[in-house]
Amino acid sequence: MDTSSQLPVALSDVYSAQVRIQPFIKKTPVLTSRRLDEILGARLIFKCENFQSTGAFKVRGAHNAVLMLNGAQASNGVVTHSSGNHAAALSLAALNCGLKAYIVMPSNASKVKIESVRRLGAEIIFCESTITAREEMASNIVKERKATLIHPYDNLAVIAGQGTAALELIEEEPDLEAVLAPVGGGGLMSGTAVVAKSVRPSIRVLATEPAQADDAYQSWRRGALISGAPPDTIADGLRTTLGQNAFTILSKLLDEFATVSEASIVEAMRLVWDVMKIVIEPSSAVPVAALLEKKFQFDGGKVGVILTGGNIDLARLPFK
Amino acid sequence: MDTSSQLPVALSDVYSAQVRIQPFIKKTPVLTSRRLDEILGARLIFKCENFQSTGAFKVRGAHNAVLMLNGAQASNGVVTHSSGNHAAALSLAALNCGLKAYIVMPSNASKVKIESVRRLGAEIIFCESTITAREEMASNIVKERKATLIHPYDNLAVIAGQGTAALELIEEEPDLEAVLAPVGGGGLMSGTAVVAKSVRPSIRVLATEPAQADDAYQSWRRGALISGAPPDTIADGLRTTLGQNAFTILSKLLDEFATVSEASIVEAMRLVWDVMKIVIEPSSAVPVAALLEKKFQFDGGKVGVILTGGNIDLARLPFK
Numbered sequence: 316m317d318t319s320s321q322l323p324v325a326l327s328d329v330y331s332a333q334v335r336i337q338p339f340i341k342k343t344p345v346l347t348s349r350r351l352d353e354i355l356g357a358r359l360i361f362k363c364e365n366f367q368s369t370g371a372f373k374v375r376g377a378h379n380a381v382l383m384l385n386g387a388q389a390s391n392g393v394v395t396h397s398s399g400n401h402a403a404a405l406s407l408a409a410l411n412c413g414l415k416a417y418i419v420m421p422s423n424a425s426k427v428k429i430e431s432v433r434r435l436g437a438e439i440i441f442c443e444s445t446i447t448a449r450e451e452m453a454s455n456i457v458k459e460r461k462a463t464l465i466h467p468y469d470n471l472a473v474i475a476g477q478g479t480a481a482l483e484l485i486e487e488e489p490d491l492e493a494v495l496a497p498v499g500g501g502g503l504m505s506g507t508a509v510v511a512k513s514v515r516p517s518i519r520v521l522a523t524e525p526a527q528a529d530d531a532y533q534s535w536r537r538g539a540l541i542s543g544a545p546p547d548t549i550a551d552g553l554r555t556t557l558g559q560n561a562f563t564i565l566s567k568l569l570d571e572f573a574t575v576s577e578a579s580i581v582e583a584m585r586l587v588w589d590v591m592k593i594v595i596e597p598s599s600a601v602p603v604a605a606l607l608e609k610k611f612q613f614d615g616g617k618v619g620v621i622l623t624g625g626n627i628d629l630a631r632l633p634f635k
Numbered sequence: 636m637d638t639s640s641q642l643p644v645a646l647s648d649v650y651s652a653q654v655r656i657q658p659f660i661k662k663t664p665v666l667t668s669r670r671l672d673e674i675l676g677a678r679l680i681f682k683c684e685n686f687q688s689t690g691a692f693k694v695r696g697a698h699n700a701v702l703m704l705n706g707a708q709a710s711n712g713v714v715t716h717s718s719g720n721h722a723a724a725l726s727l728a729a730l731n732c733g734l735k736a737y738i739v740m741p742s743n744a745s746k747v748k749i750e751s752v753r754r755l756g757a758e759i760i761f762c763e764s765t766i767t768a769r770e771e772m773a774s775n776i777v778k779e780r781k782a783t784l785i786h787p788y789d790n791l792a793v794i795a796g797q798g799t800a801a802l803e804l805i806e807e808e809p810d811l812e813a814v815l816a817p818v819g820g821g822g823l824m825s826g827t828a829v830v831a832k833s834v835r836p837s838i839r840v841l842a843t844e845p846a847q848a849d850d851a852y853q854s855w856r857r858g859a860l861i862s863g864a865p866p867d868t869i870a871d872g873l874r875t876t877l878g879q880n881a882f883t884i885l886s887k888l889l890d891e892f893a894t895v896s897e898a899s900i901v902e903a904m905r906l907v908w909d910v911m912k913i914v915i916e917p918s919s920a921v922p923v924a925a926l927l928e929k930k931f932q933f934d935g936g937k938v939g940v941i942l943t944g945g946n947i948d949l950a951r952l953p954f955k
Contacts, residue, residue, distance in 0.1 A: 344664070346686075365912045366666075585949055592685045592914040592945035625912035629905055634949040 322567060323471055323560050326513035329478035329506065336378040336476060339411045343367050343480075345487055351590050355606040358617045360491070362484040365595050365625030369431070371552075372480050372623050373404035373467070376502055379476030380465045381408040389414055391461040396442075396449040398424040399552060400624055401467035406435035417462055419452045427628060468500030469558030478506025484619050485514050492616025493519040493570075495602035497623060498531040499553035501561025507621065508568035519570045523605040525550050526574040531557040535565055535572050549577055549633060552598030552624060573610035580604045581633045587622075596627045642887060643791055643880050646833035649798035649826065656698040656796060659731045663687050663800075665807055671910050675926040678937045680811070682804040685915050685945030689751070691872075692800050692943050693724035693787070696822055699796030700785045701728040709734055711781040716762075716769040718744040719872060720944055721787035726755035737782055739772045747948060788820030789878030798826025804939050805834050812936025813839040813890075815922035817943060818851040819873035821881025827941065828888035839890040843925040845870050846894040851877040855885055855892050869897055869953060872918030872944060893930035900924045901953045907942075916947045 346361045364372035381393060392415030395405050402418045409416035416437040420429065421444035432439055442452040457464050466473065480503065481494060494511050498504045504522050511518040524532050528546030540562045546554045557565075575583075584600035586607070587593065599622040605611065606620075666681045684692035701713060712735030715725050722738045729736035736757040740749065741764030752759055762772040777784050786793065800823065801814060814831050818824045824842050831838040844852050848866030860882045866874045877885075895903075904920035906927070907913060919942040925931065926940075 370912060588914050588949060592690060594908050594912040594914060629908055629952070629954040632949070632952065632954075634952075 322509065322564050324474045324478070324506065324509050324564065326509060328471070328475035329482055329510055332375070332379040332472070332475040333479045333482055335382045336375055336479065339378045339408070340374055341367055342483060345484060346591060346593070348591050351586070354586065354590070355603070357606060357613050358615070359606075360484070360488050360617050360619045361591070362480055362619060362621045363593065364480055364621060364623050365593060365599060367624075369400065369403040369407050370624055370626040371400035371404065372477060372503060372621070373400040374407055375479050376470070376473030376476035377401065377404035377408040377465065378411065380470055380472040381405070381412050381414060383472045384463060388463045391463065392416060393465050394419065394453055394456045394462040395465050395467060396420070396453040397467055398428055400626060402428065403431050403435060405465055406432050406437035410436045415462070417456050417460070419449050419456070421449065425628065468502030468555065469560050471560060474502050474506045474560060474564070476506070477503040478510045480621055481507040481510040482514070484621065485510065485518070488617055488619060489515070490617060491515070491518050491619045492613055493521055493611070494619040494621070495521045495523060495605065496621040497550070497553055497598050497601040498522050498524045498557065499598065500555040501531060501557045501565060503621065503623060505561040505564035508564055512568045520568055521605075521611055522565065522569050522572040523602045524572070524574050525553060525580060525601060526576055528553050529574045531565070532572050532574050534562055535569060538566065549580055550598040550601055552596060553601065571611060573605040573608070575601060575604040575608055575610070579607050583607050585634055594625045594627065595622050596624045599623045599625070642829065642884050644794045644798070644826065644829050644884065646829060648791070648795035649802055649830055652695070652699040652792070652795040653799045653802055655702045656695060656799065659698045659728070660694055661687055662803055665804060666911060666913070668911050671906070674906065674910070675923070677926060677933050678935070679926075680804070680808050680937050680939045681911070682800055682939060682941045683913065684800055684941060684943050685913060685919060687944070689720065689723040689727050690944055690946040691720035691724065692797060692823060692941070693720040694727055695799050696790070696793035696796035697721065697724035697728040697785065698731065700790055700792040701725070701732050701734060703792045704783060708783045711783065712736060713785045714739065714773055714776045714782040715785050715787060716740070716773040717787055718748055720946060722748070723751050723755060725785055726752050726757035730756045735782070737776050737780065739769050739776070741769065745948065788822030788875065789880055791880060794822050794826045794880060794884070796826070797823040798830045800941055801827040801830040802834070804941065805830060805838075808937055808939060809835065810937060811835070811838050811939045812933055813841055813931070814939040814941070815841045815843060815925065816941040817870070817873055817918050817921040818842045818844045818877065819918065820875040821851060821877045821885060823941065823943060825881040825884035828884055832888045840888055841931055842885065842889050842892040843922045844892070844894050845873060845900060845921060846896055848873050849894045851885070852892050852894050854882055855889060858886065869900055870918040870921055872916060873921065891931060893925040893928070895921060895924035895928055895930070899927050903927050905954055914945045914947065915942050916944045919943045919945070
């Protein structure tokens with residue numbers, strides 16, 4: 316079954332992305348933990364994108380989008396508005412490909428994030444912290460400098476790039492029963508769904524989201540893209556609303572969707588740090604929280620979990 | 636050159652230990668980080684014993700010691716006094732080999748540590764927190780129950796077992812210029828020195844220790860085992876004094892020895908968490924702190940660093 320043939324992103328796009336971005340990204344390891352399996356009651360295979368360059372999967376999509384620009388586009392550079400992992404990812408992609416990158420950031424962004432973008436050679440343009448101010452400033456740069464806007468998730472090349480994480484996972488562990496990932500804008504989740512359902516239709520594709528930022532869950536349930544209240548969750552990577560392309564893909568391919576509490580996210584994050592000795596950010600803990608909350612049933616097969624990133628301010632941890 | 640032939644532990648003991656303990660321990664991964672190499676000015680190869688069973692290298696020595704007991708000894712079980720990584724390690728070794736383990740712990744030991752030993756099926760005997768009280772209690776158990784005392788570091792089978800971490804590292808990366816490890820009781824450091832100098836004499840063996848717990852450094856410099864003041868350092872795994880066997884080995888084989896400040900240990904730990912996205916405990920950060928403090932010069936070759944463990948209370952982190 317080639318489920319993806321009628322969808323905006325096909326498996327072939329992900330294979331092309333994999334070849335394209337291979338020189339620039341890490342093939343991240345998969346880790347397992349017998350103790351975590353006991354605690355969570357499942358045979359878990361963790362795809363560790365927290366070990367990816369810049370500390371998150373976002374470099375996959377950013378590199379694919381930058382590498383698909385034509386010569387004229389490339390010469391004018393790229394722009395995005397983000398204070399999170401996509402900002403660093405696009406900066407690195409531009410640096411690796413010899414392009415100029417403009418990053419629109421709110422003037423109240425954390426010093427750590429500003430520094431990491433600056434270290435990667437991007438030009439930072441500060442603006443007010445409202446979404447409107449950020450979008451306007453990015454539009455201005457598109458107009459004035461002819462830079463290409465690389466949207467953090469509602470961009471088909473970005474979605475195809477993010478799908479390479481699941482592709483690597485399934486190439487290494489072909490007999491997965493299910494795969495879990497978190498949903499923010501839906502770039503990773505939809506890329507994952509395209510890959511899983513195309514390579515092996517029996518894999519159940521399971522989405523997870525904080526209950527306090529459940530716009531994607533609500534859209535999926537109602538069959539219509541809603542624009543919910545501004546999401547408020549400790550999982551800062553998921554404080555975005557679902558993109559149109561991701562919605563189209565997830566509406567067709569998703570098997571189940573679970574939302575989780577803030578307390579579970581913190582507990583899950585702590586559990587992974589404690590048992591696996593790896594640093595994951597709150598967004599990465601969301602699928603683990605769904606396992607803690609027993610939101611899914613499994614038949615004893617292997618369950619893949621994409622740990623999306625490891626960027627967190629160590630001076631402001633939520634552990635007590 | 637077989638430097639180890641006149642020493643209490645030989646390379647052949649470490650090879651035997653490797654075969655003996657192989658079914659019970661993890662072959663831990665080695666990790667590298669280009670960014671950390673830039674920051675620290677060296678080509679670093681990290682041996683990740685924080686991913687080892689029970690979260691520390693100690694299971695290597697504990698398993699080797701338990702597996703070398705004869706039948707009569709084994710039937711009476713093993714005993715140690717420790718509230719740290721050796722307690723969990725010996726408990727797991729006894730569990731894996733079907734032996735009884737008695738662990739003498741101070742009654743004020745943390746709940747987390749008590750629970751982890753209990754989960755591994757050991758019998759815990761509480762006593763006052765003084766060293767005298769703990770040693771006395773352990774002696775009583777040796778007398779009354781005929782259990783064998785497995786000293787956490789001044790035991791030749793333990794030293795040979797700890798040496799297997801360096802052996803795996805050098806088998807994977809044969810062309811190291813130097814290898815660094817921290818010194819507490821000296822079990823890991825002396826096992827590492829035996830392996831490195833026997834397999835490849837050109838490898839420089841570099842010891843590191845907190846300046847606030849520098850009894851091993853002082854003993855090495857003076858050529859006589861001193862018993863310093865009770866060590867006080869954030870690196871809780873190194874709050875022990877150097878053992879006689881380790882002293883004998885290190886006096887012959889060590890090339891250089893650096894001590895580091897408490898502030899550097901915290902900074903190094905944070906750096907590893909931030910950049911590598913792995914959880915290491917303060918003791919593991921000691922050799923990284925020595926690199927931060929530029930205590931050693933390298934000729935551009937690969938430098939192995941043994942990250943000894945990842946057991947730390949997440950509710951009491953030293954980051955600000």
